[in-house]
């Protein structure tokens with residue numbers, strides 16, 4: 640059985656003052672929860688995460704990474720730097736980066752490789768837009784996004800990634816995919832992993848993201864191929880994030 644994994648994506652939120660309370664409340668509220676959990680925070684807060692979370696069951700990570708290793712790339716942060724701050728996870732290919740920063744799947748694949756090379760776990764995001772879903776092109780869209788990454792990895796490395804299915808139309812809209820809709824896509828993603836590395840397909844967590852909240856988490860997480868969640872808005876409130884962790 641794959642252990643469940645709940646990851647908070649704080650996006651561009653937080654402050655030094657409010658983070659301490661949120662992080663400490665999460666740690667204090669875990670109370671023997673079975674699911675693994677992590678928070679992916681803006682890069683300036685990684686040191687604070689290391690200070691507050693080291694030695695606790697809560698892991699931390701970043702939301703993006705450069706494909707380059709050091710050098711003249713103003714504004715970028717490389718994987719080695721993230722590893723220095725104890726990051727376990729790095730989100731790559733979030734739809735907000737694909738949409739607002741024109742990241743394509745080839746670039747996302749390079750980012751995943753950079754994260755793996757620095758000894759961390761990439762959380763590879765895939766998801767269809769509303770237009771793609773309405774055109775019946777969901778399978779094709781998410782399939783191409785995942786394949787671009789899988790083709791860049793050597794077979795063994797497939798076992799070292801996390802996949803997150805985040806339908807773009809469900810992100811921040813309060814409109815989640817139904818458990819059945821999500822399960823359909825997760826099963827497809829699992830089959831794609833299997834085609835590349837059958838053993839890896841059994842262990843790679845496939846998270847669902849998109850308006851996951853305490854009220855819908857249990858039903859989504861009960862699906863056979865939904866191994867956890869990538870949580871946006873609800874990860875900013877300790878009570879809601881903990882309720883999702885407990886539902887897992």
Ligand code: 13P
Pocket residue numbers: 648733805809810811812813848849850851869870871872873
């Ligand atoms: P919401 O949970 O706010 O819909 O965001 C999901 C997401 O984008 C997580 O990466």
